[in-house]
Amino acid sequence: MYNFEYNRPASLDDALKALSSGEEVKLMAGGQTLIPTLKQRLAQPSKVVDLSGIAELKGITVEGNAVVIGAMTTHATVAASAEVKAKIPALANLAHGIGDPQVRNRGTLGGSISNNDPAADYPAALMALGATVHTNKRQLAAEDFFAGMFTTALEEDEILTKVSFPVPEKAAYAKFAQPASRYALVGVFVAKTSGGVRVAVTGAGEDGVFRVSDFEAALSKNFAASALDGITVPADGLNTDIHGAADYRAHLIGVMAKRAVQAAG
Amino acid sequence: MSATGIGASVRRKEDLRFLTGRGNYTDDINRPGQTHAYILRSPHAHAKINAIDISAAQAAPGVIAIFTGKDMAADALGGLPCGWQIHSRDGSPMKEPGHPALVVDRVRHVGDQVAVVIAESLGQAKDAAELIEVDYAPLPAIAHPGKALAGAAPQVWDEAPGNLCYDWIIGDEAEVDAVLKGAHHVTRIELTNNRLIPNAMEPRAAVGEYDRSTGDYTLYTTSQNPHVIRLLMGAFVLHIPEHRLRVVAPDVGGGFGSKIYHYAEEAIVTWASAKINRPIKWTAERSESFMTDAHGRDHVTTAQLAMDKDGKFLAFKVDTIANMGAYLSTFAPCVPTYLYATLLAGVYKTPKIFANVRAVFTHTVPVDAYRGAGRPEATYLVERIVSQAAREMGLDQAELRRRNFIKREEFPYQTPVALVYDSGDPAGCLDKALKLADYAGFEARRKEAAARGKYRGIGFSTYVEACGIAPSAVVGSLGARAGLYECGQVRVHPTGSVTVFTGTHSHGQGHETTFAQLVSDKLGIPIENVDVVHGDTAKVPFGMGTYGSRSLAVGGVAIDRAMDKVIAKAKKIAAHLLEAAEADIVFENGEFSVAGTDRKKAFGEISLAAYVPHNYPITELEPGLEETAFFDPLNFSYPGGAHLCEVEIDPDTGVTEVVKFTAVDDFGRVINPMIVEGQVHGGLAQGIGQALLEACVYDEDGQLITGSFMDYTMPRADNLPNFSLDTHNVPAPDNPLGVKGCGEVGAIGSPPAVINAIIDALSPLGITAISMPATPPKVWQAIRSARPSVAAE
Structure with missing residues (x-):
């Protein structure tokens, strides 16, 4: 790890000031990606702004027909939340399946989606549930927020504050874990909403999370696993690595989508 | 069967310290004035080194010294030795290229050691290492064993044409071929035994220390066999005689074989500690373990x-x-x-x-x-x-x-x-x-x-x-360059407690309990009165270490044999104290008695007499009660x-x-x-x-x-x-x-x-x-x- 200045502001305003101080500044949420990156000397920020001291970025509330989760809310908190379990149990299950207890106790919703690791779980939930991402400056639909592998629409002077998840009629997340890292090799989030069925896939795509319109159309007509029979996802644009070639991932998208539909009931 | 003897599921004595975080591992050891080493490693699988420029790194804050292969070569050090020689079917010895602790002009795998930076802190050593400029000329590489023998494969060593180390056979090929030809059925198979990375929980580490006042070297290291490391490093690499080199393998967090071998970092920190006259610590990061611990199978x-x-x-x-x-x-x-x-x-x-x-x-x-x-x-x-x-x-x-x-x-x-x-x-x-x-x-x-x-x-x-x-004579005839016996020493203290010294090493196997059970069982004393010492060449007389499931089968027998000697001597003392013939003394349940009588002495009474020999057969028997045995299996x-x-x-x-x-x-x-x-x-x-x-x-x-x-x-x-x-x-x-x-x-x-x-x-x-x-x-x-x-x- 190289030397850097460490800053832990108590308010969003102070964090924004620190962020705009002109140097090579890195925001740190739970640090589950940033700290290993720093330890391996793969990043050399001059300043790290730790957001963990900002109370307004934490917490879970139900607002109308949506569950609103602060950006600095940990996976463990989401997994254990009575509100989330009651309104969107699939989201609590997803959070419970991230990493291990240590990761879940440190890692946060905001950190995960800002990093936009193509194998992270949360992006699938945001896309499938049609979530809205709130920052200090604006609101963005999930589709407009995720902009490819490790890339988001966040600007240099922007801090993610919360995510609003509309409550679906039914939803489930089915994940096939990469055996070593246990990140998603393929994770499929299926949500039946008032506006139709949405299916989002993480882990498989070269550009990160994406939706499967053929699945959505079939499931909007008939929300049953059998509705997906015979519909395949092309392997083009999917990842190939030592844990699975693109054709395997393409196949698993179908398998996991069916399992998610079954789990959604 | 006693509650702590042979056959009892005694709880592991060592677990209290392991489970409460009180183990003492190599990285826990810090010596006064200690410095930190960082090894600069090759990013290439195969490359010629045209030049190494360390000038900027040497000027970096906190840097004490930087050494390259040329510095080690200038001291006429040996390469890391191989302990076994195989002969090919034509009678020629295997190809055995040199293995310098720091390479001189060519790297041959990712992670190969290129230079060592020694600094006041590890961070400073790493910062300085980034300033070392190595001019590599990358060369083609071969990684897959199945392709290594192909004519066009890149060559690893000039002295091993076709990348062949040896071509060894056992059995009579013509005889077997004849049977295959006439057999009712022949089953054929092709398979790969996949290459594995050991991944012991504790990464390798080494602390080298030199004492200028005595000329003594000490190496603390994550080893399954400290005496073997003393032999290999002292005799073949650094040319330090046994009495000037102490090797300590304290608590070790798993080995699975990967900590048998003598590794470059051990030689580097020991040698360099004398060069800079300060102790040096090196601890592998997990990524270094992946690329430098010896792998398995393949x-x-x-x-x-x-x-x-x-x-x-x-x-x-x-x-x-x-x-x-x-x-x-x-x-x-x-x-x-x-x-x-x-x-x-x-x-x-x-x-x-x-x-x-x-x-x-x-x-x-x-x-x-x-x-x-x-x-x-x-x-x-x-x-x-x-x-x-x-x-x-x-x-x-x-x-x-x-x-x-x-x-x-x-x-x-x-x-x-x-x-x-x-x-x-x-x-x-x-x-x-x-x-x-x-x-x-x-x-x-x-x-x-x-x-x-x-x-x-x-x-x-x-x-x-x-x-x-293994049987030393057998392995010697098969090419082993060392014997594979084991040593056990049993020191009975004056009050009857016992310290056992074993040349094997426990890094997860529970020897401190199993060997104590052997003693408790045979000497009839409580297991709490037995302590097992291993992992220090200054304490244990000798040993070949732990691998090949040998600790109990070889090392346990050595301890048993030492106890036989202890009992034999104790019987002589008992005979004297009980005024009986030695042949009439029976040892049972921790007591020496005269057969057929109620006259007896407890084990502790005999040990006390051995160390306080007021009434003692002093003309026939030395005081003290401590015996050593070496066991070489058949x-x-x-x-x-x-x-x-x-x-x-x-x-x-x-x-x-x-x-x-x-x-x-x-x-x-x-x-x-x-x-x-x-x-x-x-x-x-x-x-x-x-x-x-x-x-x-x-x-x-x-x-x-x-x-x-x-x-x-x-x-x-x-x-x-x-x-x-x-x-x-x-x-x-x-x-x-x-x-x-x-x-x-x-x-x-x-x-x-x-x-x-x-x-x-x-x-x-x-x-x-x-x-x-x-x-x-x-x-x-x-x-x-x-x-x-x-x-x-």
């Missing part, structure tokens, strides 16, 4: 098994290419020869066996012994081909094995590949395992699984292995057993779940059943890990793809079922304690059981082979290729 094999019409094995022919990596590590050459080909008879009466093993150099980290070392490779080959033979012959797996087993009454059994098995009962182990596993109910379980959409299969592995290494130790694995495969995903695993093993006489069971659990986890999860992958350019736990899949608790274990113990006649090794059998016996189970599950689809690790995409692909419609659903 064989490519073809084989043929000839049978008569009844399935009786007639001859077995094996051709193996074994990867040595870029340099010869300490034990590497013996692993695919004398620890592998000598086990090719397995538990069967195959009369004729021929094996040809070609060891090859590649641009990868050295490959050496890893839990099982050669015997897992042999067992995997034998049990795979035997299972395939049963399928081809249309015979039940148990039946074909029974027709060829060495029967209990046929031991001792001379195999055609050098070993004499002293004891065993393969059929007894299998029968017990079949019962425990409810083999009779398997077909019903298969049907039930099929109803749930799963393919269920059962796999067999009936194995024997040779451990407890034979190896031959544990064996039967492992049965049941798997269920999800055809949608290719995921294999081990749903049932039964192991019945023969460990001879068991000292601590709980510790033995723990050893089996760990070995099974590693064996199942090899079969389903673990694979070290280098790409075509020699870059390590599986360089972290993000990509190298370690077995975890949820990958494993509850194990069904039992023993079928046949005491070992060739071992004075009757014991057999237990540390490696899990890793030896289980991989073929798992793969055979997968093949059995998929055999209705016509699938006859699957390679390790049987990952989900591999299994899915096999199913898809066999029955496209299944996988497309």
Whole structure:
């Protein structure tokens, strides 16, 4: 790890000031990606702004027909939340399946989606549930927020504050874990909403999370696993690595989508 | 049986300190004035070094010294030695290229040591290392052993044309060929034994210290055998005599073989500590462990098994290419020869066996012994081909094995590949395992699984292995450059408590408990009164360390022999005190008595008399009560057993779940059943890990793809079922304690059981082979290729 200045502001305003101080500044949420990156000397920020001291970025509330989760809310908190379990149990299950207890106790919703690791779980939930991402400056639909592998629409002077998840009629997340890292090799989030069925896939795509319109159309007509029979996802644009070639991932998208539909009931 | 004697499941004495974070590991040791070393390593698999410029790095803050290979060469240091010499079939010795601790002008694997930076802090050493400019000229590399012998393959060493280290044979090829030609049936197989990365929980570390006032060197290191390191490093690399070099291996967090070998970093910190006159610490980061710890396995094999019409094995022919990596590590050459080909008879009466093993150099980290070392490779080959033979012959797996087993009454059994098995009962182990596993109910379980959409299969592995290494004369005749006896010292203190010094080393095996049980049992004293010391050449007289499941079978006997000497002397003292003839003294339950009388002395009374010799046969006997024994065994130790694995495969995903695993093993006489069971659990986890999860992958350019736990899949608790274990113990006649090794059998016996189970599950689809690790995409692909419609659903 190289030397850097460490800053832990108590308010969003102070964090924004620190962020705009002109140097090579890195925001740190739970640090589950940033700290290993720093330890391996793969990043050399001059300043790290730790957001963990900002109370307004934490917490879970139900607002109308949506569950609103602060950006600095940990996976463990989401997994254990009575509100989330009651309104969107699939989201609590997803959070419970991230990493291990240590990761879940440190890692946060905001950190995960800002990093936009193509194998992270949360992006699938945001896309499938049609979530809205709130920052200090604006609101963005999930589709407009995720902009490819490790890339988001966040600007240099922007801090993610919360995510609003509309409550679906039914939803489930089915994940096939990469055996070593246990990140998603393929994770499929299926949500039946008032506006139709949405299916989002993480882990498989070269550009990160994406939706499967053929699945959505079939499931909007008939929300049953059998509705997906015979519909395949092309392997083009999917990842190939030592844990699975693109054709395997393409196949698993179908398998996991069916399992998610079954789990959604 | 006493509560703390032989056969009791005594709780491990060492666990209090381990479980409460009070272990003392090498990285916990900090010496006054200590500095920190960082090793600059090669990013290339193969490159010529044109120049190294350290000037900017030397000027960096906190830097004390930077050394390169030229500095070590200028001190006329030796290279890291290889402890075993194999001869090729033409009588020529193996090719043995030099292995400098820091390379001079060429790097030969990713992670090869290029320079060491020593600084006041580790951070400063790392900062400075980034300023070292190495002018590399990258060269083509070869990583795969199966491709290393090809004519066009890049060459690792000029002195080893075609990358061939040796071309070794055992047996009579013409005889075996003749049998193969005329046989009723020949089963053929091609397989790979996948390369593994050991991944001990504690990374390697070393602290070197030089005392200018005495000229003494001390090395604290993560070693399974500190005396061996003292010998190898002192005599061959740094030229320091034994009395000037102390090697301490304190608590060590797992080794699995990877901490047997003498590594460059040990020599670097010891040598450099004198150069800078300050202690130096080096601790591997996990990524360094991945790229520099000696790896395991990595064989490519073809084989043929000839049978008569009844399935009786007639001859077995094996051709193996074994990867040595870029340099010869300490034990590497013996692993695919004398620890592998000598086990090719397995538990069967195959009369004729021929094996040809070609060891090859590649641009990868050295490959050496890893839990099982050669015997897992042999067992995997034998049990795979035997299972395939049963399928081809249309015979039940148990039946074909029974027709060829060495029967209990046929031991001792001379195999055609050098070993004499002293004891065993393969059929007894299998029968017990079949019962425990409810083999009779398997077909019903298969049907039930099929109803749930799963393919269920059962796999067999009936194995024997040779451990407890080893008779020095035997290994010497086979090319070992050292003896493999063990030393035990028993120091009885004045009040009757005992300190045992053993040349073996415990890094997870529980010796501090097992050896204390031997003493408690034999001397009749409470186990709390026994302390076991290991891992320090300044305390323990001598030793060859722990590997090859030798600690109890060899080291335990040395302790037992030392106790015999203690008792013999104590009897003389007792005879004097009890005014009786020595021949009339009986030692039982910790008391010396005169036979047929009630006159007796407690053990503590005798020890006190030995150290306070007021009334003592001083003209005939020295005071004190301390004895040392060296034990060199007459034979190896031959544990064996039967492992049965049941798997269920999800055809949608290719995921294999081990749903049932039964192991019945023969460990001879068991000292601590709980510790033995723990050893089996760990070995099974590693064996199942090899079969389903673990694979070290280098790409075509020699870059390590599986360089972290993000990509190298370690077995975890949820990958494993509850194990069904039992023993079928046949005491070992060739071992004075009757014991057999237990540390490696899990890793030896289980991989073929798992793969055979997968093949059995998929055999209705016509699938006859699957390679390790049987990952989900591999299994899915096999199913898809066999029955496209299944996988497309």
